[in-house]
Amino acid sequence: MNNGLMDGILIVDKPGDWTSHDVCAFLRKRFHLHKVGHAGTLDPMATGVLVILIGRATKFSMQLSSCDKEYAGAMELGYRTDSHDKTGVVLETAPWEGMTLERVREAALSFTGELIQVPPMVSALKHQGVRLYKLARKGIDVPREGRKITVHSLEIFRQEEARFYFSCTVSKGTYLRTLINDLGAALGCFATLAELRRVRSGDFRIENGVTIDALRQMTPTELGRKICPVRLPFSHGNPNRA
Numbered sequence: 001m002n003n004g005l006m007d008g009i010l011i012v013d014k015p016g017d018w019t020s021h022d023v024c025a026f027l028r029k030r031f032h033l034h035k036v037g038h039a040g041t042l043d044p045m046a047t048g049v050l051v052i053l054i055g056r057a058t059k060f061s062m063q064l065s066s067c068d069k070e071y072a073g074a075m076e077l078g079y080r081t082d083s084h085d086k087t088g089v090v091l092e093t094a095p096w097e098g099m100t101l102e103r104v105r106e107a108a109l110s111f112t113g114e115l116i117q118v119p120p121m122v123s124a125l126k127h128q129g130v131r132l133y134k135l136a137r138k139g140i141d142v143p144r145e146g147r148k149i150t151v152h153s154l155e156i157f158r159q160e161e162a163r164f165y166f167s168c169t170v171s172k173g174t175y176l177r178t179l180i181n182d183l184g185a186a187l188g189c190f191a192t193l194a195e196l197r198r199v200r201s202g203d204f205r206i207e208n209g210v211t212i213d214a215l216r217q218m219t220p221t222e223l224g225r226k227i228c229p230v231r232l233p234f235s236h237g238n239p240n241r242a
Contacts, residue, residue: 031223077099
């Protein structure tokens, strides 16, 4: 098999502490692939479904990124960070004791449906050609326009002291860490994203994902069997579709 001529979609179960770019670079080097991209970035701390596009499939990045995403995660009450997740610098703390599962669930109802979300400074969005996270590192805060998002569901289902576990389905472009930060502000005790796992992106599910460890052991022929060809028209693809 000519590795450079592979075309299609591969679902990778991204590990924590890897960037989406890291996964693409690994695949490119490991299998000598010419063109590798992805559809829908995951933050380094997040794990789960990363839709990898290989060869001519890279041209469909925009279409495959525009789908809804489903996540499972956990938030911690009592503090907020500059990045809105646990990897950031703590900016403020507040007492959280007395916050119940029922109160958090009730507050979460206000964060479903169509919302206007202001993107975080620690993000890859650009301001006058400069990535926002680069400005944030210099202590610079610039105005950001709110963007329309849709939170189809946000279920808070378990509490372990200050940690609350949730599942949610959201539209393209939703920053889960900012959604949790804004929920914490509404609760009055702050909240920070502590765990996040993408379990679905469009029609692609985590059950069809392959891990980095498994990819390290694969031959190019075995990789080829995991790649789903792009067939048009498509909704967002399905790796089990014949």
